[in-house]
Amino acid sequence: MTEGQTTATSPTGATTYADQRGRSNELFAQAATLAPAGVHHNLRSAAPFPLFYERGEGPYKWDADGNRYLCYAMGQGSQILGYSPPAVVEAVRKHAAFGIPGGSHALEIEWARLVGELIPSAERTRFLASGTEATMLALRLARAHTGRSTVVRVQGHYNGWHDYGLIGYRAPFDEAATAGIPDEVLATVRTIRSDLSPSELEEVFAGEDVAAVILEPSGASWGTVPLPSHFLASLRDATSRHGTVLIFDEVITAFRWAPGGIQSLTGITPDLTSLGKILTGGLPGGAVAGAAEILDLLRPDKSPREGYVLHHGTFNGHPVPAAAGIATLTGAASGEAQQAADGHVAALRAGLQEIVESLSIAGFAYGDSSVFHLYLQSPDGEVVGDVSPETMTTERYLAMPRSLIAALHREVRSRGVDLFSYNGGMASGAHGDAELELALSAFDGALRALVQTGVVATA
């Protein structure tokens, strides 16, 4: 198969899918003997096997068999300028020879200055090695600042995979989503629904025992379950009144929803912000940014009694991600890439909705900014009924069967389009009109196949 071709497919996509991806299948067989399930991130597992990718350029990526995909995963959301933007590639090339990880260097200053210019809450910035580390440090800072232990998380929101992040991530929300979390840790995390009223939110913090509340300001998993319009302002009010640190986890939304993230769009400024993904141009890294009064607890001239927060990390502020991050944030600062991505996805959502309606599918397309979600139901599911983005709840969203989601991924992949996790994706500034046509044609074919095979419910 040559570059640019998409694959032919049977109505279910099941036979030709594997045939046309023989090299990925071989690589998976090798990987599976070396790594658990052959992958290094649990969501990368895919049926019948995960694809192994070789390169990306603009809105496209190529797998090990040379198949090209129009990508809506975009490096798990990290590529707002498209894959391999020349300025980022050049910055990485130039600094690859800078062989001094683990020491201070001038790029850190330029990088932190850019973060401070773009992100409204960023009076100070501390770089670290991943988005998960960013949320973990933000929570420790909040506990040190307040002298309180309890952390509030919003049910269904993803804030990284550390112990605190995986309590309240999946139903049942009062249990940990993973084995290995001590009961003592569980006792320090309280979870709340995302549809609480202002007075209910007030009650959560009124006891003045909560160190921090952390959430995705887009709503769970980049807006799959949108927040009520009052939610962020109500949280800001209640947390300010009761001395709780408000943490916006903008690992996905910063530099995507707008160069300054959701906080710049809403004018609601959190005390701390966790950052990652686009921050580093897609290389490993992250940051906590926020109020100087809180970030300065990291200063080693303090003692633990004064709230000193110990934080190390060999690769914090590594020069290569720093160089990629500077090039990316410089390219993303004007907002043009975000506007192009938003425009592309708005047209994609509208086109998807038309397809869904024309096939009488019991579902809908929705989303904010440059992301889209396609809510579908299975014919034998419990959730068929009157569901819309306004009435979406975390439980309804999470009740979408895994098998249906896997079938959607496989059918669109068979037609040369790759999604992000669950039932949606996100675009970059490199996604244009030609890609829109390609995507809609792939979704049309995929959804027809899912209706024909009885995987998706029709109204």
Ligand SMILES: Cc1ncc(COP(=O)(O)O)c(C=O)c1O
């Ligand atoms: C909102 C949010 N917070 C935190 C993280 C964790 O970031 P990382 O995967 O870099 O550890 C993610 C990752 O997808 C995320 O989406």
